[in-house]
Amino acid sequence: MRIVVLAGGIGGARFLRGLRQAAPDADITVIGNTGDDIHLFGLKVCPDLDTVMYTLGGGINEEQGWGRADETFHLKEELAAYGVGPEWFGLGDRDFATHIVRTQMITAGFPLSAVTEALCDRWKPGVRLLPMTDDRVETHVAVELGGERKVVHFQEYWVRLRASVPAEAVVPVGAEQAKPAPGVLEALAEADVILFPPSNPVVSVGTILAVPGIREAIADAGVPVVGLSPIVGDAPVRGMADKVLAAVGVESTATAVAEHYGSGLLDGWLVDTVDTDSVTRVKAAGILCRAVPLMMTDLDATAQMAREALTLAEEVRQA
Amino acid sequence: MRIVVLAGGIGGARFLRGLRQAAPDADITVIGNTGDDIHLFGLKVCPDLDTVMYTLGGGINEEQGWGRADETFHLKEELAAYGVGPEWFGLGDRDFATHIVRTQMITAGFPLSAVTEALCDRWKPGVRLLPMTDDRVETHVAVELGGERKVVHFQEYWVRLRASVPAEAVVPVGAEQAKPAPGVLEALAEADVILFPPSNPVVSVGTILAVPGIREAIADAGVPVVGLSPIVGDAPVRGMADKVLAAVGVESTATAVAEHYGSGLLDGWLVDTVDTDSVTRVKAAGILCRAVPLMMTDLDATAQMAREALTLAEEVRQA
The missing domain is CATH 2.20.28 (Rubrerythrin, domain 2)
Structure with missing residues (x-):
């Protein structure tokens, strides 16, 4: 089975770990958000790609969900001593190595997709990780x-x-001129199922969908597209999705997010059991819906969520 | 009193610390060797400038003589895990910050001399540190x-x-096309005394002298030029100066190094007390010479060496 997942950072990465356990034989391709990439200290930093890579590769700081385990911050301390900021972005000594290797390869002319593949050679995340685009967004x-x-x-x-x-x-910014990275459209065209993990619908999944060609490729794939609500009981499970949902005029509810994606894109939607009453409204929007526990409290609970998503995809296929 | 010192790394830096104690009111300009600069991991590393800056600024690893105190090597470990080398160059996490700030400023268009001044704003070495050139050598x-x-x-x-x-x-490589950095020729022209610390005569002081205009400015300054032998008892005090002296056809003796600089450049030369018998030969080469203890065992001993150098300069002036 070929599964394509559109992923942001922490939520996407944790979901993927569950999916890998739920579908150990599946061929999983991850289209990663690069809209939150930032240039710091002359280095190219890709927080979402790295969170996926570190989480699936066993290098993540489990408690905070981003950055490296067993991390120190001596380099950052010294930059601050030089008066060089920003100080608000927490790059650790181990993490810096990733950005240095990436920047060196990009300076040498490699596209981000090739760099990401090279970095994953070390981390062996068990999925194929593609940036949504090689262009700057x-x-x-x-x-x-x-x-x-x-x-x-x-x-x-x-x-x-x-x-x-x-x-x-x-x-x-830059999304309109961006082209999907090599492999992105091909992976979508060959997918058996496409999943939206409980990532931020605006700044993670929404940014990926803003790259011309990706939304169309998903709609044209002719396979089940199933998402998991990042909103549980009218609040984001994690993060501050509500703040950016307001900017695009979407309520912070599981129903509103499903309607925001729309039945033209989304075939199935999982909401949490506390949002059981939204199932009817999502179905009314033309999207198959089921209420299941959506808290990624541990790997088994997350794997169960992934299984529910794949089951819903099967229902979509047979509907 | 205006003192100009041509300095390499460890030997030059330790001597400067003694000089600062011996002549607390002097205006000291250091012309630093940049011939051992290297680009690593996309970053510009200036080992000799940094050794001077860290030593005088209180940040040096005292035992090894280079690199930062209280250092960790997590970034380097991670680079090795990515298979990115070289592994033989020991850049620590704190040290990396200096190279990142430097590279960022150079990429932004600042010359190395301006960058060095900016870095010294933090370290306050108590001397004016100039790279020998802003050009790549x-x-x-x-x-x-x-x-x-x-x-x-x-x-x-x-x-x-x-x-x-x-x-x-x-x-x-590149020295012939290099120009002295801003301030170098001016400092030499205005100097009251010029000192060669016990730095490597080939790859430290020799490289500085290879930048067109510097040797001439020293000769034309019309002030005492006094050096301290890095060779004590036919072996380098520290480092491997003998290996590179052989490449330029110079014996590893205090006398041979003085003769290598020559009376056209050097007016006075301090040798260690174990080399007392070389005093006559150095004088025969037209260079004032005296034997004094030349082991930089501690700050007081080093300050005493600096005082001896300034005393010899005074003798040159009155000769």
């Missing part, structure tokens, strides 16, 4: 700060401001 | 390895091969 967020409208990089909004002010607009 | 060493003649970067010869094979030639 940067999600920017318009906010009101101190009475002034400002546009900040997504990481500045998310990490520095901790989404403490409302996002007035979220724009994946 | 790289010392290469010709060796016979496995029956073949090869040319390797100086750091590969020094650190990886540990000077275990004879150097057949030492070439400061």
Whole structure:
């Protein structure tokens, strides 16, 4: 079975670990969000790709969900001593190596997809990890700060401001001109099932869908497209998805997110058991829906979620 | 009093610490060797400039004489896990910050001299540290390895091969086209005394002198030029100066090094008390000479060496 997953960072990475356990023989291709990539200290940092790679490769800091296990922050301390920032982005000494290797390869002329493959040679994530595009896309967020409208990089909004002010607009700058990375459209065309993990619908899955050709390839694939709600009981399971959902005019409910994707894209939707009453409304929007536990409390619970998604996909296929 | 010192790495840096104590009110300008600079992992590394900066700024690893105190090597471990080398060059996590800041500034268009000044803003070495040039100069060493003649970067010869094979030639590649960095010729023209610390006469002081204009500016300055022998009792005090002296046809003796600099450049020369019998021969070469203890065992001993050098300079002036 060939499964394609559109993934953001922590939520996507943890779901993938469950999927790998649920479908050990499946051929899994991950299309990773690169809209939150950022250039720091002259280095290209790809937080979402790295979170997937570290999580599946066994190098993740399990507690925080991003960054490396057994990490130190001496380099960052020294940069601060030189007065070189930003200080709000937590790059550890081990993590820096990934960005140095990546930057060196990109400077040498390799596209991000080739670099990602090379990095995965070490981590052996057990999935094929593709960036959504080799082109530069940067999600920017318009906010009101101190009475002034400002546009900040997504990481500045998310990490520095901790989404403490409302996002007035979220724009994946460069997405319109971006081309899907090599392998992305092919993987979608050959997929048996396409999954949207409980990743952020706006700045993760939404950014991937903003690359011209990807949304169309999903719709044209003619296979079940099943998603898992990142909203449980009207609040994000993790992260601050509600802050950016408001910017695109979508309520923070499992139903509203399904309607946002729409029946033109989505065939099946899993909501949490606390949102059982939304099943009828999602179905009314033309999307198969079922309520199952959606808290990724441990690997077994997550694998069960993945199994439920694959089961729903089978139902879609037979419907 | 304005003192200009031509410095390499460890020997030069330790001497400077003594000089600063011996002449606390002096205005000290250091012309640092950049011939051992190397590009590693896409970063510009300046080992000699950094050794001077860290030593005078209180950040040096005292025992090894280079690199940072309280250092960790997690980034390097990770690079090795990615299969990215070289592994033989020991960059620590704290040290990496210096190279990242430097590379970022150079990429932004700043010359090395401006970058060095910016880095010294943090370290406050108590001297004005100038690179010998803003242009790229790289010392290469010709060796016979496995029956073949090869040319390797100086750091590969020094650190990886540990000077275990004879150097057949030492070439400061790019030196002929290099221009002295801003401030270098001015400092020499305004100096009251010029000192050669017990740095390597070939790959440290020799490389600085290979930048067109510097040797002439020293000769034309019309002030005492006094050096301290890095050779004590026919062997280098530290390092492997004998290996590269052979490549330029110079014996590893205090006398031979003085003769190599020559009376056209050098006015005074300090040899160690174990080399008292060389005093007469050095004087015969037209260079004032005195035997004093030259082991930099601690700061006081080093300060005493600096005082002896300044005293000899005074004798030169009155001769």
